[in-house]
Amino acid sequence: MLIKDYAEYRAYYCGLCKSIGKINPQLMRLTVNYDIVMLSILAHNYAKIKPEAGMGRCVIHPIGKKFAILKHDQVQEKIVDINTILGYYKLKDDISDENSGKKKIAKDYIKGKYKKAAKRIPGFDSIISKIYEDFDIIQKNKGNLSELIEKSAEMLSEVGKEACPGYDDSLDVFCRNLGRWIYLIDAYDDLWKDYKSNSYNPLIMGKELTEEIVEDLTTMVRANLNDYIRKIRDSYDTMDITISEGPLSNVIYLGLQARTDQVLENRGNKCKKTLL
Numbered sequence: 001m002l003i004k005d006y007a008e009y010r011a012y013y014c015g016l017c018k019s020i021g022k023i024n025p026q027l028m029r030l031t032v033n034y035d036i037v038m039l040s041i042l043a044h045n046y047a048k049i050k051p052e053a054g055m056g057r058c059v060i061h062p063i064g065k066k067f068a069i070l071k072h073d074q075v076q077e078k079i080v081d082i083n084t085i086l087g088y089y090k091l092k093d094d095i096s097d098e099n100s101g102k103k104k105i106a107k108d109y110i111k112g113k114y115k116k117a118a119k120r121i122p123g124f125d126s127i128i129s130k131i132y133e134d135f136d137i138i139q140k141n142k143g144n145l146s147e148l149i150e151k152s153a154e155m156l157s158e159v160g161k162e163a164c165p166g167y168d169d170s171l172d173v174f175c176r177n178l179g180r181w182i183y184l185i186d187a188y189d190d191l192w193k194d195y196k197s198n199s200y201n202p203l204i205m206g207k208e209l210t211e212e213i214v215e216d217l218t219t220m221v222r223a224n225l226n227d228y229i230r231k232i233r234d235s236y237d238t239m240d241i242t243i244s245e246g247p248l249s250n251v252i253y254l255g256l257q258a259r260t261d262q263v264l265e266n267r268g269n270k271c272k273k274t275l276l
Helices: 003-023 026-031 034-047 074-098 101-120 122-140 145-163 169-189 191-197 211-237 245-265
Strands: 053-056 067-070
Touching (some): 003 053, 003 074, 034 169, 034 245
Antiparallel strands (some): 053 067
16 A cells, blocks of 8 residues: 555554544444445535644654544444444344353443443434344244355445445445455455354354365355456446545455455455455
């Protein structure tokens, strides 16, 4: 990523972190992630709001030169609520799958913040709740991979609709294929972890993970992920992106493929999750 694009991307990332701190307790700032940064750039474009930046420092690194950080605005505020709601339901789902004590503590901590976010955007909360219920039913019935992929596509479509005013066909294709990409790459990335723990993974479905099976799965996953990326890029090319095009295009044209190649190279052994 070019230095100027990185600086602009960091301004969005740190701006979202500070926005989370304005709306929620400071520990919630740990929930900032690369996905909502990309969503923030898209949402600013669709809202036709050019964000303002001020100079500041990171709370974790208070010493050193100041750098550009986006100021809090209505777009960031909506995305913070979306992120809180998605985080809450993801924790509930993880607890159902893993029964993790740490995640139970995290869910209890986030619950009050989730309720406030849900009051501000109740329609979105209701939709996401229903989607996670559908996920749970599909998984309990040992549903197939395509059902789960399409449910993930539906969820990303709803996220785009809530975040981006003037949601159009191009953004719908973009969001749905990003949702498919996210679900499939995560399922493949968890392949060996789920196999060893005997956890549900639609790529396994009772298979013994021999070298031949893993090779066949890798070939199938690669073909589908590359197809999703192609559709994401094609839809992106039809969008009117005039705000922060550099860092956004970097993620679309380089980040997605780099992440795909990294995960596939690890052949189902868990990678660090990042688009960049």
